[in-house]
Amino acid sequence: DIKKEVLQYSGRPERKIRVFCRIRPVNQTEAAQGSAVVVEKIDDYSVNVETPRGPREFQFDQVFSAQATQEDLFQDANLIQSAIDGYNVCIFAYGQTGSGKTYTMVGDKERKNSGIMPRSFNAIFDIIQENKTKFNFKVSAYMLELYNDRLQDLFVSPGGEGLAQSKRVEIKRNRKGVVFAQGAETKEASSAQQLYALFQQACANRHIAATMNVESSRSHLIVGIKVESKNLTNGSISSGKLSLVDLAGSERAAKTGAKDHKLKEANSINKSLSALGDVISALSSELPHVPYRNSKLTQYATRVKAITNNAQRFVDSKEIAHLKEIISKLKAGQTVEEEDI
Numbered sequence: 253d254i255k256k257e258v259l260q261y262s263g264r265p266e267r268k269i270r271v272f273c274r275i276r277p278v279n280q281t282e283a284a285q286g287s288a289v290v291v292e293k294i295d296d297y298s299v300n301v302e303t304p305r306g307p308r309e310f311q312f313d314q315v316f317s318a319q320a321t322q323e324d325l326f327q328d329a330n331l332i333q334s335a336i337d338g339y340n341v342c343i344f345a346y347g348q349t350g351s352g353k354t355y356t357m358v359g360d361k362e363r364k365n366s367g368i369m370p371r372s373f374n375a376i377f378d379i380i381q382e383n384k385t386k387f388n389f390k391v392s393a394y395m396l397e398l399y400n401d402r403l404q405d406l407f408v409s410p411g412g413e414g415l416a417q418s419k420r421v422e423i424k425r426n427r428k429g430v431v432f433a434q435g436a437e438t439k440e441a442s443s444a445q446q447l448y449a450l451f452q453q454a455c456a457n458r459h460i461a462a463t464m465n466v467e468s469s470r471s472h473l474i475v476g477i478k479v480e481s482k483n484l485t486n487g488s489i490s491s492g493k494l495s496l497v498d499l500a501g502s503e504r505a506a507k508t509g510a511k512d513h514k515l516k517e518a519n520s521i522n523k524s525l526s527a528l529g530d531v532i533s534a535l536s537s538e539l540p541h542v543p544y545r546n547s548k549l550t551q552y553a554t555r556v557k558a559i560t561n562n563a564q565r566f567v568d569s570k571e572i573a574h575l576k577e578i579i580s581k582l583k584a585g586q587t588v589e590e591e592d593i
């Protein structure tokens with residue numbers, strides 16, 4: 253029954269928050285250790301997780317198996333046209349360290365399996381190309397890192413320390429209630445290649461600490477792409493935005509073997525993820541107060557508010573409530589066991 257409900261739900265055009273689940277393949281280390289696979293896709297909307305207390309089933313808007321390609325994922329998460337049509341769209345990846353967030357959002361290092369970000373860059377300019385006789389387009393982007401609850405402009409190289417200090421980015425709201433990143437440098441791009449070059453420049457400026465996992469990103473990456481278009485027939489102007497976010501991994505501080513600033517890092521990540529969970533949970537259960545101000549990450553998420561305001565009623569809060577449960581455990585410094593996930 254739940255499945256049917258989810259199915260009907262997904263078909264509704266007003267559904268504004270969608271939660272997808274992607275199962276990543278077993279890696280070589282796991283295979284060598286003979287690790288058991290505990291997550292199984294039942295159908296396109298549900299997964300089964302083997303827990304010490306028996307099997308548990310979870311529902312999503314869509315489930316991607318370990319065989320799903322980057323292309324499959326991009327096709328189904330394709331919201332690029334909406335951003336070009338003037339909507340604010342946000343796609344973010346959430347999960348434990350090593351679960352495949354960066355792979356899904358960015359891709360592999362060899363660039364053989366590009367993720368959602370580079371595919372989006374291409375799709376934006378493909379759509380622009382198709383419509384250039386009817387519209388004039390302007391594409392600009394800012395790229396930010398949220399590290400230890402501080403927003404850093406990734407277009408400013410960390411080498412120029414003084415410059416980085418003066419360019420402190422703050423989340424502000426304009427008179428119309430639209431949230432923007434004050435102090436963030438915005439750069440224009442006129443091709444997918446240019447946008448990708450900006451992205452590479454931004455990535456080179458990120459903080460990556462080799463604590464628990466060398467590849468682990470200890471900061472949240474926020475890529476904001478603004479697409480402005482002018483209708484050449486009637487002169488009307490519209491402006492949409494695509495926000496692509498690669499969140500830092502959620503794992504408890506103790507497991508990372510973290511000390512001092514690394515511990516601060518882990519706590520800060522958990523704090524911001526926990527604040528994000530609180531916001532999503534408040535939105536989905538229609539609470540009158542949504543605690544946006546609790547962290548920079550959620551201040552950023554206020555942009556989502558405009559979209560979700562009308563949609564709150566329709567949001568299926570099951571997965572989100574579960575996410576919230578995990579996050580509050582993390583917040584309280586408790587262990588999140590496999591059966592919880």
Ligand SMILES: Nc1ncnc2c1ncn2[C@@H]1O[C@H](COP(=O)(O)OP(=O)(O)OP(=O)(O)O)[C@@H](O)[C@H]1O
Pocket residue numbers: 275276277279318347348349350351352353354355356360465467468469470499500501502
């Ligand atoms: N669907 C997939 N297919 C093939 N390899 C994958 C897939 N998902 C993840 N991987 C590989 O698993 C490893 C960990 O993935 P990734 O770095 O994306 O995790 P993460 O969730 O971003 O971790 P962190 O929170 O530490 O940044 C990487 O080597 C990545 O290439």
